[in-house]
Amino acid sequence: GSTPSANNAGNSGTPSGGGFEIALITDKGNIDDKSFNQGSWEGVVEFAEANNITHKYYKPEEASDAGYLAAIDLAVTGGAKVIVTPGFLFEVPIFEAQTIYPDVKFILLDGAPHTADYKTFDTKGNVASIMYSEEESGYLAGYAAVMDGMTKLGFMGGMAVPAVQSFGYGYLQGAEAAAAELGLADGAISAIYHYTGDFNETDNNKATAKTMYQGGTEVIFACGGAVGKSVMSAAAEAGKKVIGVDVDQRYDSETVITSATKGLRASVVQVLESIYKTDSWSTFAGQTTYFAAANDGIGLPTAVIGDAKANAFDRFGKFTVEQYEKVFKSLVDGSVDPIRTIEVKDANGYATADELVSGLKLSKVTVEVR
Amino acid sequence: MNDYIIEMLNITKEFPGIVANDTITLRLKKGEIHALLGENGAGKSTLMSVLFGLYQPEKGEIRKNGKTVKINNPNDANALGIGMVHQHFKLVEIFTVLENIMLGVEPHTLGFLQKKKAKEKIVELSRQYGLEVNPDAIIEKISVGMQQRVEILKMLYRDNEILIFDEPTAVLTPQEIDELMEIMRRFAQEGKSILFITHKLNEIMAVADRCTVLRKGQYVGTVEIKDTTKEELSRMMVGRDVSFRVQKEASKPERVVLSVRNVSVPSKTSKKNAVNNVSLDVRAGEIVCLAGIDGNGQTEFVSALTGLERHTSGTITLCDQDISKASIRTRSKSGMSHIPEDRHKYGLVLDYTLEDNLVIQRYWQPQFQRFGFIRRKAVRAYAEGIIKQYDVRSGQGPITIARSMSGGNQQKAIIGREIDKDHELLVAVQPTRGLDVGAIEYIHKQLVARRNAGKAVLLVSLELDEVMNVSDRILVMYEGEIVGELDPKTTTVQELGLYMSGAKRNQKEGSHAE
Amino acid sequence: MQNKTIPPSKPSLFHRLIHSKGFSAFTAALMSIFLGFVFAFLIMAFASPDNALSGLQMMLIGGFKRLADVFYFATPILMTGLAVGFAFKMGLFNIGASGQYTMGMFFALYVGFMWDLPAGIHWVACVIAGMIGGLLWGLIPGIFKSLLNVHEVITSIMFNYIGMYLVDMLIQGNGVMYVSSKTRTAYLPASAQLPTLGIEHSNANISIILAIIIAILLYIVLNKTTFGYELRATGFNKNASTYAGMNGKRNIILTMGIAGAMAGLGGAFAILAPSTIMGSSMTYEPINVIAANGFNGIAVALLGSNNPLGIIFSAVFISHIQRGGTLASLYGYKPEIIDIVIAVIIYFSAFAMLMNTTVVAFFKKLFMRKQPLSSGETSKEILAEKILPKDQDTSGTTKEEA
Amino acid sequence: MDTVYYLVQNTLPVAIPLLLVALGGMFSERSGIINIALEGIMLFGAFFGCLFVYFVQGSSLNPQYILLLGMVVSALAGITFSLLLSLATVTMKADQTISGTALNMLVPGMILLYAKMSFNSDGITTNVNFYLRKIPVLGDLPVIGKLFFQNTYITVYIGFLFLIIAAIIFYKTRFGLRLRACGEHPHAADSVGINVYVMRYAGVSMSGFLGGMGGFFYAVGVMNSNINGHTGVAGFGFLALAVMIFGQWKPFQILLAALFFAFLRTLAYSIALIPFLHALNINQTFYKMLPYLATMVVLAFTSQKSRAPKAEGIPYDKSQR
């Protein structure tokens, strides 16, 4: 029948006959998940609106490889030329899609295309695979917390996926480093380490956080999308602090002292620019690109949006931008290189206290797992 | 000029598929007791419901003291001084007597209840009319007779002067009935006008001044009681002569079919047993009648006997085999047929067709089922047989939905079903409840026929006439115990009443056990 | 009076039609569906007027573009629909299809991963396992109801949550089944996946055929067997069935068990479906979410007026509009609209029967004018027959005793 | 001791929504209408309450006033939504369980749709802080102060206030008497001139009022005034039904039941604070299941002799005898 045209929120710009040009496929979450979907969608919107390109996101009918592939198919039918797929769940579907739709460009975040049996890894010329060094971001967070004088830390991860794990591991290593630097005694820092098992805002996540605070925890690194909401409300009630994740969450709550960001938005924008503006697609195409301190892909926020003069570190007690820049540099030049993965026995990926301590070589920091 | 307090003129009331009242006229004089007589479904309750504002008539008008009134709901009726004791009591069981009486006309200030006020008035009223009640008693804990008093007090509390009694005596003992009659007379003397519905002719002869007869929703006539007879009334009611005596030759009891020994059943409401250590025998070829006022353990006893409930102690033997612990199905297999008390609750699946209802005891038998599949043809054929033999009237024969059948015909179907299934013992619980004389006569014939065919029949009944006419032996149950065994030929209704009300007891039954 | 000679017990065809239960159920369903879409259209017109029509059109006919998918997605809700509808026949409201569905899914997965069986047999074993899983979870509300007198609605809701949490825990704790780095189950071996129907770009598989066969079997059980007879009797009147010596308690448990088994099969069919992608498979994510297919089953059952055959069609229909809803997103409409449409449809089908009867009654009146005898005669005629002494056997629904 | 304070302080805000919603259920069922839709009503109320908060959060209004206004909004929303139930069950005489279920299914879809269309979100996220760290004077009272007047929400006090009001209406007023009559024996009520339909509409509407409010209080006290279509109210509506049954359809027993469940829940999440329980280190999931399992256990013991309103679930039809 008639040509579809964009309308209500969620897709904007007017389609040039060809429907929606830049498409994003959400995984199981929605684009406000305070995580992959949201970060990358913000990137899409930012770029597309700046350049007035039609864009839209699609929700798969079924959360399975086939379902994601079907969604990609729908997006292509909808006129997509560039498709952004946030999350490792798209690795296998993209492996298929890259050959089925050779002239569609794919931006795969946090994953690399491979076959279901993991035998063949192959990123074709129409796919850009993007990864992030979360451990570095987490490292900075942990470092900042301890430097700021906190000794009772908490970590609440969503589910034990690589991204979340390495955030957590980095966090502990950062704390350890800071403690050492401050010359604190062994065990001077205690950390409670917990995976909620979901990425949602739920009353039990809030209760769990509240319980941690009640137990004396000063700050919780909330590392699981909407789990952050629960932790922030718990912090607000307990009068304690939170460290945000992925994007700068200072705007969500007064309790957020800083956020261990990773440049989801930035990276998506960069790649889109390489396609539409700088036509340097080749720099990303057919390979996996890591976003890390080295290429400004991760870090703690140093500026407040919409207020050039404001101090992004105003919620710290002692910790200063100078200290931050120093440690950041050490990550850039590689003099410090946090461990990204450790050996975990448990099937559900939950590391035990011993695994963390030995795997991450912790001495100043004692860990309790919940 | 006219001395009628209420006139219902040419009232017509229709229900889906039936005209319950067809241009009926009824005139009530001030201070009279006016009986309303008719078969089941004749339209008595409906007519009264119209007067009470529960139903709106399609045609006709109602006048009070000569001027036309519109009665849209019970409130209007109440405002006109009309009150009603319903056939099926309308009491909230978990409420107290007080709450039930004042419900709808509660004394209150700003919506807050003023129970004290109400209580004083009730105490005063019950004193004035000798209607003893405890205002704070919970309805479900008091006897049926008491509950009726509450219903009557409801009317008095509302200062009604036109009182409708819909089949009030069905649930009472002879003594209680006499009291009620007394009370009615007193009301009449005080100038209250009374409409009195009943199936029982001698009650009408006893208290009524005039009687209006309805038949199949139509007005038959109004007669002065002093110049009419029972026979004439019944002829008016049914449209033909009916015999009040069930003619049957003396019974010749043979071997014991059912033998019950020391059966007790705990009560649901109170701590003491509902059935206490009951023993009895029923022999082939006799009709034993279990008489008693409603609520003295008959229901519980039957439940235990038929297996609807597990009794605690004692043994039940049917045809020399112990069925004390047997399932309902086993009891039925070993020769027990059961005509249940409540045909709608137990007797029928109202949404099933007549034929499906007719095989409900037997669908599992090879005759009707092969490898678990129902044999439609066989069922149909069988149903048609029963329908013919027992003259069950219905819209579409075997495939009629049971719900759409009249109570009378529903009952016939059940009786046909239970009698046709081969059995040694027939347990019939109030088989003629709420049925008209025609149907009653028919059912009594069937019971006697069973007994003559050498079956044992255990009849549980509240109707004294039935008890006296049909049975060969009467066992009276009082407060869960059998307090007397009587011979219908030698006792009187009054004596029976004394046993039923616990005023008298003999130990014959105990010895009878041996 | 002349008309008395024609017995009214021979109603005209039209009359019999409009009075057949099926007919009113059907018109009722149509009416609710219609209202459901009116609602949807209003929402869409509100969201963006200019596309509303094409959006609605997409919802209504879009499914035809993807028939294979329509049937693929119809399978699980057909099964949960049976799970709900079957229990309804006994007057039990099985709102626990979700939990039973999830359990079935888990059992199927377990056998799929933990046992290795020869190709031909493996998926069959998985399916049966799924059935058992659902059955067990269905028994629970049955037992609570018949032995402890707990209302099945509460029980089954509670066990939806319990089942969901339990399954998620069991899966996450199992290294073979769960890939923690992907927060989902691993890929099932091909031997455990259902044979595909080989339609391109579609997971359509043998299960839809199985589902339809099962539905037909259920229909036969309900309407032709003694068990079905007992079951419906109990549904209509518990006391009467007890009086007739039927084992009510056992039947309740049995019915809930069977219902659960249906839902369990639904879960198995869903998770065992073959993937269009080589070496891949369906996967389950233990993220503490209640399976929506269970609740859609309620819609399916009601729309199919709890009749197994009706349920086949309603399942396909609902799947059809869901596909359409997805396609409607090409016009920028959110697929969630369909959820609302479905809810609205159930809401109305809850009393459409009544609205419907009034409509029918209206037709009946119209019709009776022309043919006074076809149905309930006018009052005068009833009486004409009632008064006449003997030959009353023709007049039907009205009361008379000899 | 701190742990005790902590448990109490965290139990109440959870208990209150349960209490209010269960009371709502009580009014509905005592008038004769089974109200499965409580879950939906809660969510609907919570949604509009939060929507209101969302729109006024910018303004300079005192948070507590916002909360009170939000409460009114949610209550009205609840009533409106409950009318759909009355319409179906009272006027149209539809099956009460089915209509209720349909309404339950309607709300999440509605919220998702609205939230996605307006903010590309699964729900509404607000950031107003309704938390009361300490009630002025009362908070300083020795033990009592710490237990009841610190780290809490005003919802707690409002909740108890409505409990009292509900109980009075229920037992002391003409309305209450008549309502209960309709749930037990509607024909009796009718025969004394009580309009059963009206009373049932009233009963259901009261459940809408309390249910909507309870939903909002859930959002405030448990979800930090956020609400979304996926997690909804996490089965609280159904828990409330269980609470009502456990409470035997009586106000004060319902209070006890609500406290029981809420405490269990809080306990489950506070394991870490209670050494000997923590030592057991039982899988988290079991604690998530605990409230539901507890519900079943409780019902298993109470349902045998539990006595629901007699006429509950049966549509009232004047002409039926």
Ligand SMILES: Nc1ncnc2c1ncn2[C@@H]1O[C@H](COP(=O)(O)OP(=O)(O)OP(=O)(O)O)[C@@H](O)[C@H]1O
């Ligand atoms: N609500 C109703 N709907 C349909 N038919 C009804 C209704 N009430 C009464 N009827 C029918 O109207 C006729 C009159 O009923 P009614 O109850 O007045 O009879 P009755 O004279 O009181 O009989 P009984 O002695 O059994 O009380 C009967 O056929 C009855 O079945």
Ligand SMILES: Nc1ncnc2c1ncn2[C@@H]1O[C@H](COP(=O)(O)OP(=O)(O)OP(=O)(O)O)[C@@H](O)[C@H]1O
């Ligand atoms: N609620 C009802 N709806 C429709 N028709 C009814 C209803 N009740 C009775 N009838 C019709 O009224 C006629 C008489 O039934 P009714 O029950 O009054 O007979 P009955 O002998 O008085 O039985 P009961 O003693 O149980 O009232 C039957 O034809 C029946 O179809």
Ligand SMILES: [Mg+2]
């Ligand atoms: Mg009658």
Ligand SMILES: [Mg+2]
């Ligand atoms: Mg009557």
